[in-house]
Amino acid sequence: MTLSTTVIVVGAGPVGAVMALALRRRGLKVIVVEALEQPEIECRAASCHPPTVAMLEELGLLEFGLEQGLVSPVFNYLDRPSGELIARFDIRAMKTPPRHAYVLQWEQYKIAQTVVKLLSDDADAELRMSTRVVGLTQDADKVRAEVELPNGERETIAADFLVGCDGGRSTIRRLADIAFDGFTWPERFLKIDTIFDFQSLRSELSNRNYFADPDQWLNLFKARGPDGEGMWRAVSPTLPEQTDEYLLSPEQIEQRLQLFCPKPGPYRIATVALYKVHQRVAATFNKGRVLLAGDAAHVNNPVGGMGMNGGIHDAMNLAERLEAIARGAAHEALLDQYTRQMRVAQLNYVQAQSIQNKQTLGETDPAERKRKLDDIRATGADPERHDAFIRRACLIDSFHDSRAVA
Numbered sequence: 001m002t003l004s005t006t007v008i009v010v011g012a013g014p015v016g017a018v019m020a021l022a023l024r025r026r027g028l029k030v031i032v033v034e035a036l037e038q039p040e041i042e043c044r045a046a047s048c049h050p051p052t053v054a055m056l057e058e059l060g061l062l063e064f065g066l067e068q069g070l071v072s073p074v075f076n077y078l079d080r081p082s083g084e085l086i087a088r089f090d091i092r093a094m095k096t097p098p099r100h101a102y103v104l105q106w107e108q109y110k111i112a113q114t115v116v117k118l119l120s121d122d123a124d125a126e127l128r129m130s131t132r133v134v135g136l137t138q139d140a141d142k143v144r145a146e147v148e149l150p151n152g153e154r155e156t157i158a159a160d161f162l163v164g165c166d167g168g169r170s171t172i173r174r175l176a177d178i179a180f181d182g183f184t185w186p187e188r189f190l191k192i193d194t195i196f197d198f199q200s201l202r203s204e205l206s207n208r209n210y211f212a213d214p215d216q217w218l219n220l221f222k223a224r225g226p227d228g229e230g231m232w233r234a235v236s237p238t239l240p241e242q243t244d245e246y247l248l249s250p251e252q253i254e255q256r257l258q259l260f261c262p263k264p265g266p267y268r269i270a271t272v273a274l275y276k277v278h279q280r281v282a283a284t285f286n287k288g289r290v291l292l293a294g295d296a297a298h299v300n301n302p303v304g305g306m307g308m309n310g311g312i313h314d315a316m317n318l319a320e321r322l323e324a325i326a327r328g329a330a331h332e333a334l335l336d337q338y339t340r341q342m343r344v345a346q347l348n349y350v351q352a353q354s355i356q357n358k359q360t361l362g363e364t365d366p367a368e369r370k371r372k373l374d375d376i377r378a379t380g381a382d383p384e385r386h387d388a389f390i391r392r393a394c395l396i397d398s399f400h401d402s403r404a405v406a
């Protein structure tokens with residue numbers, strides 16, 4: 001049954017797409033407004049942690065994810081200078097594993113594209129692509145978004161609620177005048193996508209690997225890629241003084257990969273990109289009838305693959321509340337609790353863990369570096385600590401603990 005409540009979802013990235021589908025699954029009408037013609041094809045996020053996999057299943061997306069993604073039950077910590085495998089974490093080996101005992105490596109653009117295709121066949125989901133939100137007003141009954149159409153004309157769309165899923169530079173957050181406190185890391189992160197199969201040279205690698213190094217730590221993850229043949233994504237830090245021209249030059253990219261994994265012949269590079277990286281959380285995720293979810297509400301460094309996951313957790317939590325409101329519950333208390341729960345998920349888990357992950361990988365003080373690596377080694381070797389580490393790294397604790405917040 002379709003309910004009479006309509007929600008405008010701004011942004012059809014992975015979080016906006018999932019938000020819209022979750023609302024449709026609960027019977028609310030949606031209007032999705034996306035500035036681009038199609039969801040952007042960019043491989044940033046690829047890791048979906050076990051609680052997120054369960055959410056994808058609830059939405060009927062898991063079969064697409066399994067077809068388009070890679071099942072990855074294991075992640076490794078390695079010491080890059082010595083090559084030592086420090087610890088191996090296997091979700092299947094947990095005493096009480098989650099129902100989906102793996103991380104699903106499913107690229108964010110494939111998630112968004114899959115959902116947009118599903119919504120395009122749904123009469124109660126209106127897709128407004130190539131349309132940008134430029135203004136916002138609200139009163140006790142309605143929220144109104146002023147949008148700029150592809151031909152440059154403007155129009156006002158009214159709805160009961162509006163969810164800003166419009167990314168880290170969120171227009172909605174700015175228009176709603178919500179503070180976004182936190183900090184920006186001085187170094188940028190360089191992402192290199194290559195089809196070279198690192199496992200052919202290093203059989204100890206899994207689909208998800210963290211290399212600690214005081215100079216050039218590295219995250220090395222594998223996704224299925226556009227043609228299903230496999231695409232490896234290497235993320236490493238740069239120095240603040242290094243220019244784009246230098247960092248993105250083919251020679252520098254080649255040198256960086258050869259230094260990490262020497263091999264005969266050059267690497268075949270698919271794409272490279274530089275990212276400015278922040279740790280910020282919005283002061284509130286709800287203001288009247290305007291809500292925030294995903295990067296619009298929080299941003300973090302990508303070590304650990306948590307940003308999109310946190311956004312999908314927001315979307316699922318919020319969809320449940322908006323359904324209750326559509327069925328007659330008072331909205332203020334439920335939406336205030338949404339902010340409380342998802343800020344706990346962010347501050348105590350996603351932000352804390354992603355900062356700790358980055359600091360562990362890049363530790364420069366020799367004594368502290370040894371202490372941190374010894375600690376990871378001991379954690380991997382102790383079954384209880386192994387399980388506790390996975391529960392934190394894979395956002396299992398984050399999901400359960402945030403849901404318990406009153």
Ligand SMILES: Cc1cc2nc3c(=O)[nH]c(=O)nc-3n(C[C@H](O)[C@H](O)[C@H](O)COP(=O)(O)OP(=O)(O)OC[C@H]3O[C@@H](n4cnc5c(N)ncnc54)[C@H](O)[C@@H]3O)c2cc1C
Nearest residue numbers: 011013015035045046047133167294295305306307308309
């Ligand atoms: C290198 C890297 C690797 C990462 N890996 C992972 C990972 O493995 N796992 C993970 O969980 N996270 C990861 N992340 C983080 C992840 O990419 C983001 O958290 C995720 O993209 C957030 O999704 P979103 O839908 O909230 O925002 P976005 O993906 O930024 O989408 C926002 C959408 O809103 C649209 N939009 C913007 N403004 C307007 C407007 N005014 N009107 C209409 N539309 C608008 C944009 O066009 C866009 O389509 C990674 C990030 C980086 C940089």
